[in-house]
Amino acid sequence: MSDTPFVLPGVTPHLTIADGKAADAIAFYTTAFGATEQSRHLEEGGARIMHAHLTVNDGGLMLNDHFPEMCGGAPAEKPAAVTLHLEVDDADRWWDRAVAAGAAIRFPIDNQFWGARYGQLTDPFGHVWSIGGPIRD
Template sequence: MSTPDHSYPAFSPYITVQDAAKAISFYQEAFGATERFRLVDAATGKIGHAELNLQGGLLMLSDENPAWNKSPQTLGGTPVKFSLMVENADAAIAKAAAAGATVQMPATDMFYGFRSGCVCDPFGHIWMLQHEIEKVSPEEMQKRWNSMTEKCPASKESDK
């Protein structure tokens, strides 16, 4: 019997959800995640810790426990977005939506050279799904950013 690979990347997001078992199923269906393992509290049945391989990265998660962590649903949202590189942003967004995510922004060609869109998963976490469509230098990105923000009255309003 082979031993599973439990190596750890230098950086791994750790999220809190309400109903971690359902979240694991969602991430498997929507993003092709594979479960490494989970630790379940025998008394409550809640998942105290789980690990998922996701597109070459690692996503750790647990059920909400108000004593030490809170989910976006409890907090009323999240300021964090996860960026997941995919083969085809349009197809990935459609797959995530079919699995239960809410599309926040359909896939769009962006100034920085990616086709990108956003979904909110059923647990309140926001995922930017994107793929590269052109190589853009930081200097060109800055030019495009300047041009975009000059045309956008909302960006000027936020400076006040």
Template sequence: MTHRTHTPAHRPHTPAVTRLHPRLVVSDGPRAIDFYRTAFGAEEIERYTGPEGRIVHALLRLGDTVVAVKDADEGDPAPPSLGGTPVIMALDVTDADAVAEAMLRGGATVVYPVADQPYGQRGGRLADPFGHLWMISQTIEDLTPEEIQRRTDAMFSS
């Protein structure tokens, strides 16, 4: 058997990605869907349940994005049972303060308060009642990539 090296002209076919979305595992699916509906204006697109009514898959639309939600089980633990999550959901919004307030009313907690950031965003980080982290931000200043890097350098040199 001859081994063939793939050059750009002989690259194997790579299947196209048709969709990528986060799948949030939560301890109480119906309550989580209500939270996301109230805090983010999420629209429920579909919901499938198991024999005991536990959510095995629900799809929510948040703006132009979809997020799946499912109840935790023995194969898919929720963040609190793992001691937290290393994943941060970045949510760009038109009013970071209003979204943060809606999250807090629904039981979220502040990790970093919403404030003006040197890189041209107003934002902060909150943990939802199910252990998922959300970085909420809105653009308040149009900056070039060079300006953002300069401000980032200054932020870390102080």
């Protein structure tokens, strides 16, 4: 982890992880998507992650444990209406690594009519990820 501030261009997703599993999510994203942890800030006492910053495929991803005392109760049962997309050089390599790490297949990877190799996965924390890349011969 670096003490150097990391500047984020554009829009950065910020995920809330239920059930105190943000540390598990960081470990999963590192294994499944090759994430690099940039920083981690714990609450006083160190039981929960207040903020973590990762880099995935050269893009920023922030996350934290859910804090019901700060945001009005329990988080949504499952994240909804958002898909995190990874556009990569070899979609099958990224796909296979994520599935091996424990991601569930939501939409199988295949060559698609719009000219991309594409599929969707759900991570163990309920977040949907799509992986796309060049058509595979």
